[in-house]
Amino acid sequence: MKLKKLSLIALSLLTVGCTGDAKTISIPPLPPIEPELKMVCEGCSYNEQTTVDFLFDRGIVEPRAMSVVLGNIKQESLFKPNICEGGARVPYEKCHRGGYGLIQWTTTARYDGLGHFAASYGGNPSELKTQLRYMVNEKQWTDIEPYFIKGGLSSKQYMGLAYDWLGWGVMGKRGIYADQYLDRLKIV
Numbered sequence: 716m717k718l719k720k721l722s723l724i725a726l727s728l729l730t731v732g733c734t735g736d737a738k739t740i741s742i743p744p745l746p747p748i749e750p751e752l753k754m755v756c757e758g759c760s761y762n763e764q765t766t767v768d769f770l771f772d773r774g775i776v777e778p779r780a781m782s783v784v785l786g787n788i789k790q791e792s793l794f795k796p797n798i799c800e801g802g803a804r805v806p807y808e809k810c811h812r813g814g815y816g817l818i819q820w821t822t823t824a825r826y827d828g829l830g831h832f833a834a835s836y837g838g839n840p841s842e843l844k845t846q847l848r849y850m851v852n853e854k855q856w857t858d859i860e861p862y863f864i865k866g867g868l869s870s871k872q873y874m875g876l877a878y879d880w881l882g883w884g885v886m887g888k889r890g891i892y893a894d895q896y897l898d899r900l901k902i903v
Contacts, residue, residue, distance in 0.1 A: 754781065757899045762794040762843050766817075767900070769847045770863075777866035778900040783873035784863065786893030787881060791819045797841040807833075807840035817846045818881055828853065855880045870894075 754771045756764050766788065767781060775781050791814070792798050799805050800813025800821070807815060807830060814821035820829050829840045829849050838845030850856055859876040862868065868876075870893060877889070 752776075752902055754778070755901050755903050756785070756896065757901060759899060760794060762796070763789075765843060766794065766847060769844075773851065773860070774864040775860075776902070777863075778897055778902070779870055780863040780866055780868070780873055781900055782893045782896035783870060783877055783889075785896045786889045786891075787877045787883075788817050789892045789896075790883075790887045790889040791881065792817045794843075796843045796846050816840070817843070818850060825853070825855075855882075870897075 754767050754776065756767045759767070763785065766785065770781060770784060775784065788794060794817065795804065796816050797804050797806060799810035799815050800819055803810070810826075813819070815826055816829060820826045829846065832838070832849040832852065833840035833845050836845075836848065838848065840846070840849075851860065859880050862876050863873065870890070874890065874893070883889075
């Protein structure tokens with residue numbers, strides 16, 4: 716119905732303009748289109764920026780929150796989705812001990828969960844986008860994600876939430892990486 720009305724209005728405007736009359740039609744200007752904001756990770760790899768885009772679209776828009784997530788993923792896998800604990804770059808099926816993937820899914824339940832998720836949704840468990848989708852569907856993530864979306868916490872508080880998510884055994888350079896990302900993340 717709206718489309719018909721719009722078409723009739725457009726047709727009548729064209730008809731008025733085609734009659735040869737010197738009538739001027741005044742069409743009000745359209746409101747300006749607001750540019751869509753996004754977060755850019757300056758100097759980051761494709762996998763890092765893809766992760767930023769994915770999480771930003773889910774509502775993690777505060778750079779401090781994003782930087783902690785990125786710092787943890789870098790500590791776990793250097794953003795290499797096909798990495799087996801210890802550094803071997805292998806497909807999912809060939810990683811037989813330790814963790815695998817972006818966040819080093821280590822326990823049998825979490826590792827098998829990645830494989831089952833990929834099979835159920837037609838993804839490859841060795842690929843970044845499948846792992847990101849799996850990551851945000853795990854209970855460990857869904858429990859903490861609202862805090863990252865809400866924002867307003869300190870880096871230390873976000874790091875505590877990241878521990879709840881990952882349960883790491885070694886802190887490593889997570890905090891250093893998070894600080895480095897914080898300096899590189901820009902909202903444009």
